[in-house]
Amino acid sequence: xxxxxxxxxxxxxxxxxxxxxxxxxxxxxxxxxxxxxxxxxxxxxxxxxxxxxxxxxxxxxxxxxxxxxxxxxxxxxxxxxxxxxxxxxxxxxxxxxxxxxxxxxxxxxxxxxxxxxxxxxxxxxxx
Amino acid sequence: xxxxxxxxxxxxxxxxxxxxxxxxxxxxxxxxxxxxxxxxxxxxxxxxxxxxxxxxxxxxxxxxxxxxxxxxxxxxxxxxxxxxxxxxxxxxxxxxxxxxxxxxxxxxxxxxxxxxxxxxxxxxxxx
Amino acid sequence: xxxxxxxxxxxxxxxxxxxxxxxxxxxxxxxxxxxxxxxxxxxxxxxxxxxxxxxxxxxxxxxxxxxxxxxxxxxxxxxxxxxxxxxxxxxxxxxxxxxxxxxxxxxxxxxxxxxxxxxxxxxxxxx
Numbered sequence: 001x002x003x004x005x006x007x008x009x010x011x012x013x014x015x016x017x018x019x020x021x022x023x024x025x026x027x028x029x030x031x032x033x034x035x036x037x038x039x040x041x042x043x044x045x046x047x048x049x050x051x052x053x054x055x056x057x058x059x060x061x062x063x064x065x066x067x068x069x070x071x072x073x074x075x076x077x078x079x080x081x082x083x084x085x086x087x088x089x090x091x092x093x094x095x096x097x098x099x100x101x102x103x104x105x106x107x108x109x110x111x112x113x114x115x116x117x118x119x120x121x122x123x124x125x126x127x
Numbered sequence: 128x129x130x131x132x133x134x135x136x137x138x139x140x141x142x143x144x145x146x147x148x149x150x151x152x153x154x155x156x157x158x159x160x161x162x163x164x165x166x167x168x169x170x171x172x173x174x175x176x177x178x179x180x181x182x183x184x185x186x187x188x189x190x191x192x193x194x195x196x197x198x199x200x201x202x203x204x205x206x207x208x209x210x211x212x213x214x215x216x217x218x219x220x221x222x223x224x225x226x227x228x229x230x231x232x233x234x235x236x237x238x239x240x241x242x243x244x245x246x247x248x249x250x251x252x253x254x
Numbered sequence: 255x256x257x258x259x260x261x262x263x264x265x266x267x268x269x270x271x272x273x274x275x276x277x278x279x280x281x282x283x284x285x286x287x288x289x290x291x292x293x294x295x296x297x298x299x300x301x302x303x304x305x306x307x308x309x310x311x312x313x314x315x316x317x318x319x320x321x322x323x324x325x326x327x328x329x330x331x332x333x334x335x336x337x338x339x340x341x342x343x344x345x346x347x348x349x350x351x352x353x354x355x356x357x358x359x360x361x362x363x364x365x366x367x368x369x370x371x372x373x374x375x376x377x378x379x380x381x
Contacts, residue, residue, distance in 0.1 A: 041179040108235060
């Protein structure tokens, strides 16, 4: 039962935002074995001045199409997290066509017992 | 000093949203011994397409009244977290009348030293 | 690669909100050694009824200028976190002139491997 926060600037279409959400969820299914229906994502749209980043972090130019992703997940290995990052970036490049330098991802890991959704008060599996 | 994020769709009344916040806080007071005035809650209202979940997760139909709750808390036992989930769901069913299948909860636990509010730079107790 | 969430009520100017973001980032540079360009901050503006706190938490009057800060960081010592709190409050008092009782801060710590930004898939340093 992961929770995904997607933050980006105002001015995109619902289809564009949906493509981001779909690509992130598909990457979590592929790398972490998350179920197709185990999907909880929130898209937050911001005024340009409210989404703040340096336009040249690590000497790489970053555009105003920047997307900040925050993933709340059960604990994973370092290797799984690296593969998740790579797969998210790869899928977002395909759809909706986001440049890697415009993607910022942070993971927050929690215990499997920290989720509740009707009919599954605790998660038996580590997924 | 917990922090609660409440996410739901646009189109509800302030009284409805307040009832959600009140019920969640009352459950935290009851189960975790949180003080009445130790209350920090943020309600985020979203366009329907920006709050994404599967309408049939775990084969249970879920409506567009879905509410995602995210609780940032000091560490608790598994038992306390289970009782907290049950009490939140029970209170939200009473007021504002939310169906259990429309509630999704995630907890993120932190150290007691990770909070700051004026007059209490560090929390002596684990509450 | 920290991520900062800033939550406050509607009705402020872009310059006021920018001053908050600048002061928080400057405090993180000063106390934690974060790089100037390692900056990812999101400002969320809320209707008054959606930013809920007790007006008298710990018997201190708190105004409707309240700001909730949430910092997602790599792990730090308790001492560093205390100095970070003090420095943020001190800088926000100077610019934009926030009263300490109107500031609420919560930190969520994660592993250094939990961040991804183009050109730095993993953070070698603990910064």
